Amino acid sequence: MTILLTIAAILLIIALWLSLDFTLGRKKQLQGLKRVNSPFRASNIDIFTKGPELFADFFSELKKATHHIHILFYIVKDDNISKEFLNILKEKADEGVEVRLLLDRMGSFPIKKKTIESLKRHGIHFSFAHTPKPPCLFYTFQARNHRKITIIDGKIGYIGGFNIGKEYINLDPKLSPWRDYHLKMIGEGVADLQKEFLIDWLKETNTNLLANNAYFPALHTGKIQHQIVPSKGAFLEDTFSSLINRAKTKIFIGTPYFIPSERLLNDLIAAQARGITLTILVPKVSDHILVKEASYSSLRKLLENGAEVYEFQTGFYHAKTIIIDDEVCDIGTANFDRRSLFINYEINCYIYDQPFIKKVQAVIKQDIQHSRQLSLTELKQRRNIKEWAARLIAPLL
Structure with a gap:
């Protein structure tokens, strides 16, 4: 019993240290950061x-x-x-x-x-x-x-x-x-x-x-109007939220890691309630541990509200893109996950040219043809201990 209590105490101390380290580190990273108005x-x-x-x-x-x-x-x-x-x-x-x-x-x-x-x-x-x-x-x-x-x-x-x-x-x-x-x-x-x-x-x-x-x-x-928008662990959530909330008819999200913040998940659910069509493309295979399992709870909620979710079958899908209606297309380095939203330095290009957006949509159409649509029933059957573990470390994924 004494050994177990000692191990428990050590683990608790480590957990508290990691939590404090992370909190102070993020606070330091955010010091002095200001929103940048990127020119067109x-x-x-x-x-x-x-x-x-x-x-x-x-x-x-x-x-x-x-x-x-x-x-x-x-x-x-x-x-x-x-x-x-x-x-x-x-x-x-x-x-x-x-x-x-x-x-x-x-x-x-x-x-x-x-x-x-x-x-x-x-x-x-x-x-x-x-x-x-x-x-x-x-x-x-x-x-x-x-x-x-x-x-x-x-x-x-x-x-x-x-x-x-x-x-x-x-x-x-x-x-x-x-x-x-x-x-x-x-x-x-x-x-x-x-x-x-x-x-x-x-x-x-x-x-x-x-x-x-x-x-x-x-x-x-x-010929192509666009913005280059950098982020440093801040303001990217605001940008993605603004994109989602401006949608009138459809939203497409392509990402290797779909781990949205609570705010963005709620934005997507609200968009579905407005009648917006939501399509999500993710890879079938994974290149990192637990990232697939971390996406399941969010995907289930969106599937329940009528989203179409596709898993890319022929290789690994690593693209990072958001398309809102036929009006704006985001391509860059940021994934649709907590790490890109709140920790990493990222940089994205937001494109406002309809002919170019149609070119990207043609690429996506081809990618969906190499994908399989995921059902809510199938995703419910994937519940396992990995998903539970993924939830614990979702902020780092």
């Missing part, structure tokens, strides 16, 4: 949904760079495509192109010290982002920079769901083919991507390049 821009935008096609284009544009390359990824791995990517950066640095590479510390943990030393020997400016630090070690371990941003010569930008690793080019047997949405942007919006990269670079390196006009060349006006 006009750029030419293309969408990529397949890794091999994206990286063929991406690597080609990197090789054409003449002045600078600025890249932020959540994940870069120690595999063949990662090495190819890093070798391109080394080659460009050897040519005299300024290269800055910012990688999330936990997401890119496979990057070895000798790899970083090699990058620096070639003149690449390198830094990790969001390295866990005391005193709030547990919280800073959770708070990730989940953004994926590339800017080439201040004129070409990329943003979306793809990282660098073999799974993203369909070489992981469990997760292939990988389905994702990534944008290539040429035009005014690239300046906003540049600004956010340089803000993150300043935070991590204490080097302020924001006033350097060399990184902000004159940009032409494109």
